[in-house]
Amino acid sequence: MKLRSLVSLAVALVAVVILCAGGLGGFLGGNAAAGCIPAAASPAASPSPSTSLLGPPPGWPAIGDWDSDQVGNAAAIVSTGARLGLPARGWVIAVATAMQESTLRNLAGGDRDSVGLFQQRPSQGWGSPAQLQDPVYASEKFFGKLVTISGWQTMPLTDAAQAVQISAFPDAYAKWEAPATQLVTAIADTAGLPTDGLAGCGATGPWTQPVLAPVGSGFRTGDRPGHDGVDLSAPRGTVIRAASAGTVRTARCNAVYADTGAEWGCDRDGHPDLTRGCGWYVDIDHSGGLLTRYCHMDQPPMVTVGQPVAAGQPIGVVGSTGHSSGPHLHYEVHHNGDASPNGAIDPVPFMAAQNAPLGNPPT
Incomplete structure (x- = not known):
């Protein structure tokens, strides 16, 4: 048979x-x-x-x-x-x-x-x-x-x-x-077995945590006023999930040398002093003019520009490409559809308000 x-x-x-x-x-x-x-x-x-x-x-x-x-x-x-x-x-x-x-x-x-x-x-x-x-x-x-x-x-x-x-x-x-x-x-x-929830388990509503990991460097702190997001201290290889349903706006590598602007590439880890850029990263547009950004992926993203994604859907894995000192997810939230620093807002209170607080779940 x-x-x-x-x-x-x-x-x-x-x-x-x-x-x-x-x-x-x-x-x-x-x-x-x-x-x-x-x-x-x-x-x-x-x-x-x-x-x-x-x-x-x-x-x-x-x-x-x-x-x-x-x-x-x-x-x-x-x-x-x-x-x-x-x-x-x-x-x-x-x-x-x-x-x-x-x-x-x-x-x-x-x-x-x-x-x-x-x-x-x-x-x-x-x-x-x-x-x-x-x-x-x-x-x-x-x-x-x-x-x-x-x-x-x-x-x-x-x-x-x-x-x-x-x-x-x-x-x-x-x-x-x-x-x-x-x-x-x-x-x-x-x-023919159902994989129900494999794409989105962890999403209890319209928003979910992109990774479950402690919050490290915060949003626009005194020592990092240009830090437009938060760093989530997840190990290399951890699956990154879309924080909410939306459409992929950007999926690319933008790692460059800090001094010359020449291409550094994303086939290797970045450096906190020698490199600029997110490395491999994804931007997702959401309803209400919101946008989320996921930086320093270890490999090319699992999604492509124009692709619709569900809340909790895997979009990449944690790495250390671009301006990075070690594996983590740099996560940003923007409003008014503005992907520039002008549109960035603090992800911590925003995600808490969506019933998807960043950080490890309570034990």
Whole structure:
């Protein structure tokens, strides 16, 4: 029986709990409705591995930089999360964790007694070595721990993954958020699984935080009077989301040498003294003459000029291009459709007034 037929039958037999609004169209650039903060789900009792929706490799093609074996393992994670009723945000967290821990390889052994996709340790009560080399069992154990973490749905991905894994490198998971989001979306699209909320989870209304991270340098402070926005201290690779629905006005690189104005480029990090400009950045026009700006992206934006975006839709990832001393998101809000410094307003009180205050969520 062909893969899609198997998947269709399995999906028909298994009720996947839909916990968010939004959808795949929003992630891929459509004008889907704003997303939501998903409710926590409780995994069911551990079933046998044969109940996985998609099954282990072989049978999956390579996707992007991931070969068929890696994609098959990611598919086992995704299908397990779907069967247990977790929203797509949980699938992304799990796949990103496995990317960091094992590069999506079902390893027979690792550091000390670590085993499998998540490098879980039998000595710490995760299960036997044989159990932990079953991708479905290992995924169930990961998800079972994840849902016990208060506020995991709205945490930065690296914090949620770290709360489960207790790694010696707690920030290492952040760089995998964008690749995991893209791979999970491709798998779910192929399998016909709903990715409801993947584009916009975290958006509780018309506005949402572009990243969940502490506020660093503020708006037009005494030592930085020309700082027309705020810096959000998110790790490199953190997904940046559109703060509200709108249309992309600008998506480009403008990093130049400070002394000559010659092109510095965005294929490398910028410098706080040698470089000027936002690096890779995006401007989005919103209703009411509002505009938001997102600076210092690590890679070319995920969106293009003229593209409609939904609140919470991924538009790029955090980096340090342009006039920057380290990875963070520089975020600006402008009114009257004025993208110049004359139109800039302080994002902190503005976002608080939209019920989307900047900074980490309360614990």
